Amino acid sequence: MKVYVDGQFLDQEDAKISVFDHGLLYGDGIFEGIRLYKGCVFKLEEHLERLEYSAKAILLSMPWSRQELSDIVCEACRLNGLTDGYIRLVVTRGKGSLGLSPKTCTVPSLIVIADRLWLYPPEYYENGLKIITVPTRRVNAAALSPGVKSLNYLNNIMAKMEADRLGYIEALMLNDQGYIAECTGDNVFICHKGTVWTPPFSAGALKGVTRQAVLEIADDLGVPVKEENLTRYDVWVADECFLTGTAAEVIPVVEVDGRPIGDGTPGKMTEKFLTEFRSKVAKEGTFL
Ligand code: PMP
Numbered sequence: 001m002k003v004y005v006d007g008q009f010l011d012q013e014d015a016k017i018s019v020f021d022h023g024l025l026y027g028d029g030i031f032e033g034i035r036l037y038k039g040c041v042f043k044l045e046e047h048l049e050r051l052e053y054s055a056k057a058i059l060l061s062m063p064w065s066r067q068e069l070s071d072i073v074c075e076a077c078r079l080n081g082l083t084d085g086y087i088r089l090v091v092t093r094g095k096g097s098l099g100l101s102p103k104t105c106t107v108p109s110l111i112v113i114a115d116r117l118w119l120y121p122p123e124y125y126e127n128g129l130k131i132i133t134v135p136t137r138r139v140n141a142a143a144l145s146p147g148v149k150s151l152n153y154l155n156n157i158m159a160k161m162e163a164d165r166l167g168y169i170e171a172l173m174l175n176d177q178g179y180i181a182e183c184t185g186d187n188v189f190i191c192h193k194g195t196v197w198t199p200p201f202s203a204g205a206l207k208g209v210t211r212q213a214v215l216e217i218a219d220d221l222g223v224p225v226k227e228e229n230l231t232r233y234d235v236w237v238a239d240e241c242f243l244t245g246t247a248a249e250v251i252p253v254v255e256v257d258g259r260p261i262g263d264g265t266p267g268k269m270t271e272k273f274l275t276e277f278r279s280k281v282a283k284e285g286t287f288l
Contacts, residue, residue, distance in 0.1 A: 002079045004072055004112035009079055015111070022105050023092025027152035029108075030054035033246045034087040036077050036114070040285030041087070044070055046209045051089065054148045060093060060108060069110075074288045076114035086117040086247065092151065120248060124169075125274070128254030128266045129243070131183065133232060134162040134171040138181035138204040146181065146204045156184040170243070172235070172256060175204040179229040186245035187211040190230065190238035191269040197234065200227040210244040210277070217276045223269070232257070240267025242274075249281075250274040 003015035023029035032047045048066050055062045064072075073087055089112050096105035120129075136159040138146055156173075163171035163184075172188065175181045181204035182188055188205075189198045196218050199205050218225045235241055239262045241253040250273045252266035261267075 001113075001115065002076070004076050004110070006109050006111075009076070015113075017092070017109055017111070018095045020095045020097070021092050021109060022094065022096050022102060023090070023109065023151050025096075025098070026093075026100065027150065027154070028058075028102060028105075029090060029092035029151040030058065030060065030149055031091070031151060032087075032089040032149060034073065034089065035117070035246050035281070036082055036085045036087060036288075037281045037285060039083045039288050040281075041073060041077070041288070042281050042285045043209045043213065044073065044286040046212065047089070050149060050207060050209065051091065054150065055091065057145060057148045058150065059102075060091065062091060062108060064110065070286065072110070072112050073114075074286070076112045078288050080114050082114055082116070084117065085114055088113045088115070090151070117247065120251060125251060126266070128252035129170055130168060130255035131170045131172050131253055132163050132166055132168040133174065133257050134159045136162055136171075136173065138173040138175050140176050141202070141204060146206055147201055149206060160184040172232075173204075174232070177229075179203045179231060180235065181205055182208075183243055186243035186248050186251075188230075188235075189214065189242050189244065190235055191240040191242075191267060192234075192238045195224045195226060196269070197226045197228060197230055197238075199230050203229055208244055210246055210249065213277060213280060214244050214250060214273055217273055217280065221272070221276070235261070238262065240270050242267075242270040250277045 001012040002009040005015045032051050034047045035042045092109045094105040094108045139155045159171040170183050173181045187208040241261045243251050252270045
């Protein structure tokens with residue numbers, strides 16, 4: 001596999017960064033996870049825009065234009081002979097001293113990895129996920145905005161580990177007020193009486209690209225959507241629940257905290273959103 005690091009495509013074994021990189025030392029950097037479907041990069045502009053916003057939010061000035069980033073992403077896919085896959089784009093603050101100050105980091109680093117994709121097994125789409133609310137709260141937006149897709153994922157990793165140790169594949173995370181924020185790597189939706197609800201960004205949710213695609217689909221289908229604070233109660237009594245993310249796409253949730261959601265099987269609206277999402281990815285995208 002060829003990996004892009006700071007201006008060059010290198011063999012995987014040679015793709016290295018400095019131990020003084022602040023991305024490694026402090027999680028000081030940002031990233032994107034992007035999907036390639038049948039030779040087409042899905043929502044590339046949206047991912048690059050979110051990357052630019054993340055950079056702006058952490059005062060990291062990126063020397064690459066959107067076009068340059070787009071070209072590198074496409075080239076990484078072509079060079080690795082991929083038609084379907086997952087692209088990880090990472091920007092770190094770059095090499096600096098051991099001190100916290102980013103002032104010592106003068107040149108940011110850019111890494112692009114285009115690889116095959118790890119997917120949830122098909123039975124999760126057929127039978128749905130069982131998830132659990134974990135005690136670890138989503139980081140407060142006043143401490144670090146969850147809107148920034150930063151390299152600092154320890155908060156989400158702690159939550160994921162809590163779920164894993166209890167035998168669950170995914171964790172539902174609440175914010176410090178007790179409202180639903182998101183899962184560790186996916187946004188959350190519920191459906192009730194024909195309306196779709198998802199937490200607002202202010203509740204601590206990432207501006208998910210898949211979330212936005214699902215909102216577009218809901219609009220096309222004429223399904224009403226509400227972006228409102230949700231509690232665990234709202235989830236427990238919902239007809240349906242599903243998660244969205246670049247890797248997961250749209251995946252049904254059939255159980256939360258040991259309670260069946262709806263009749264405990266993947267819901268009809270969820271299935272419709274998944275079908276529509278898959279047809280959207282087949283129609284839209286940036287050709288390599
Ligand atoms: N929330 C978090 C915390 C994430 O890391 C992600 C991305 N995996 C998402 C939500 C979903 O975002 P997207 O649809 O852009 O992949």
